[in-house]
Amino acid sequence: MPPNLRPLSDDVPPGNKEQHGSKKAPSPLVSVCTTPIPSPEEQSQNRVDEKSTLDGADPNCGVVYINPDLSLIHDPSLPHEAQPPLEQSLYRPSSGEPPSHDSVHRVPVSRVTTDADGNTYPEGGLEAWLVVLGSFMGLFASLGLINTIGSFQAYLQTNQLKNYSSGSIAWIFGIFAFLTFFGGVQIGPVFDAKGPRLLVLMAPLGNGYGLGTSLIFTPAISAVGHFFNARRGVATGVAATGGSMGGIAFPLILETLFPRLGWAWATRVVALVCLVSLIISCLLIKSRLPKKPASKENVLPDFRIFRDPGFALTTAGIFFIEWGLFIPVSYISTYALAHGASEKLSYQVLAFLNVGSVLGRAIAGFIADYVGRFNALIATVALCLVCNTCLWLPAGSSLPVIIVYCVLFGFASGSNISLTPVCISQLCKIENYGRYYATAYTIVSFGTLTGMPIAGDILSRCNGNYWGLITFTICCYAVGLVCVTSAKLVHVGWRRPWVVY
Structure with a gap:
């Protein structure tokens, strides 16, 4: 008994x-x-x-x-x-x-569900939710730092690198984000063939660099899909809130420590927090479904998957979404400073953005399991487009409007981050999930590499006025919306645009 x-x-x-x-x-x-x-x-x-x-x-x-x-x-x-x-x-x-x-x-x-290929998923239980917790902690350290680049950029632009242009400084963080996503092209297939343990154990040793972050990013997202199918949206959303929580915690830590300890010790404290988070992640993340047999084909990327027009359009949509996403994340703090906000408030507006992102990632994942994952992604991308067009562009020096924009855009853009993985998983077999996800984000990484420097150059050419930078962001989201909508219609048919998918 x-x-x-x-x-x-x-x-x-x-x-x-x-x-x-x-x-x-x-x-x-x-x-x-x-x-x-x-x-x-x-x-x-x-x-x-x-x-x-x-x-x-x-x-x-x-x-x-x-x-x-x-x-x-x-x-x-x-x-x-x-x-x-x-x-x-x-x-x-x-x-x-x-x-x-x-x-x-x-x-x-x-609660156990079975997919079309006969794979079973527990859809919950202690082991499954511990993996979600491990993913949460891994993304807290990796995406949390990416969500904090606005604070780093604002500090450098007013201190060590005050004689450099915004576009030049942005290359530092563009390369960091690029390596985070670009490294996944090899990490995804290795995850499918070997599981996550080897990769996440290496992450604490290299997290100071973009490649180190990429070692945790892909396994943290992909491992959740081994335990959830019908509830994958909500589980991935809960895990993805780790990045938003890091985006709240790190700017507030830096706001407190930069004036007291300076750049060096403030970043060391952040590194210690990341190390503890990654150790917990290493202990909890695991895979469940059978691993692929070791072979050259199973550990190398395969770009033939872009022959699927739905996957190609989805990747293109994510590219433009991420191209636009990192511009507000990088420049909202300097925008606030340029429009009369105090240095303290300039750090806090980034925290407001990530507060909205926490809600967006959790709620959108839950809703997506009912209304369709692509439907939810299309709706949140459209909301990002509305926020940039109707709030950020006319905001000017109105701090209340800036704060409202940060919360609403954070909600919508956070939803994008949690929904793109589950949309990709809908296009492939679960044993190929890591390969598809990493391959897509390898292409997306070039958007993260170039988006911030391009925005910085636009800012310089507009003599410090932000309207050109904001317009570029709006265009990115508009093209991204067209791409993800087309990706859905390729699969469900052009005569059934409202079907749940």
Whole structure:
């Protein structure tokens, strides 16, 4: 008997002793047959659907019990003699009262799902959510730093590199973001073939560089897909909030430490926080589905996957989305400084953006599992376009409008980050997920490399006015919206644009 369960045989009213001897009748919360367990021939005609609820159980099935996974203890496939007796079959939790009848009725017997290729997914459980936590901690350190580049750029532009143009300084962070995503072209196939452990163990040693960050980025996203299918959107969204939480914590840490400790020790403190986060991530992230056999084909990238027009359009859409995304993340702090904000508030506006991003990544993933992942991505990209056009472009020196823009754009752009992985997973088999995801982001990395320097050069050519930079951001999101919408229509057909996908 499981240690957290105990027999229900003591909870039966005295009126039923003629049926059960000294035992009491079972609680109405549990479906129990009063007729004998049927013979094997009868069982074959009265099998219970594994997804039925307790109220829907066949009255001839034998015994149904409640465990934490709401499974059936009577297995019709076993011989009649092998079925456990009633006294050993009926349990309830050893502490507390059993759940109400209504709550039992609403919960399905099994959460396990199966995809078209026969792979099963637990869709939850302690092990699965610990992997999500490991992914959260890994993205806290990797994407959290990327979401903080605006704070680093604002400090350097007013201190060590004040004699350099914005475009020149932006190359520093463009290369950092580029290496983070570009390294995935090899890391994704290695993840598919070898699993995540080798890669994430290397990440703490190299996290000071973009390549080190790439070692954790792809495995952290891909490992979640090994445990979730139907709920992949919400699970990936929860994991992706780690990047937003890092984007909140690191700017506030730097805001406090830069004036007191200076550049060197402030960055060392951030490095220590990243190290602790990555150690936790190393201990928790794992893969579950069978690994591919070691071969040259399984560890090298394969660009033939771009022959799929849906995947090619999705990658193009993500390219333009990320091309535009890093411009506000990089320049919102300097924009606030240039429009009358204090240095303290210039760090805080980036934190406001990441607060919105936390909500966007979690909520959008949950909604995407119901309305369709591409549908949710299209809606959030459209919201980014509206925010840049209707809020940032006319904001000027209005600090309240800037703050509202940061929260709303953070919500929409954070949704983009959590939805692009699950959209890519919808286009491939799960065993190829790492390869597809890393290959797509290898192309996207060139957008992150060039987007910030291009925006900086536009800013210089506009004599420090931000309207040109903002217009470039708007154009990026407009093209990205067209691409992801076209990618969906390639798969569902041009005559069914509103279908859930």
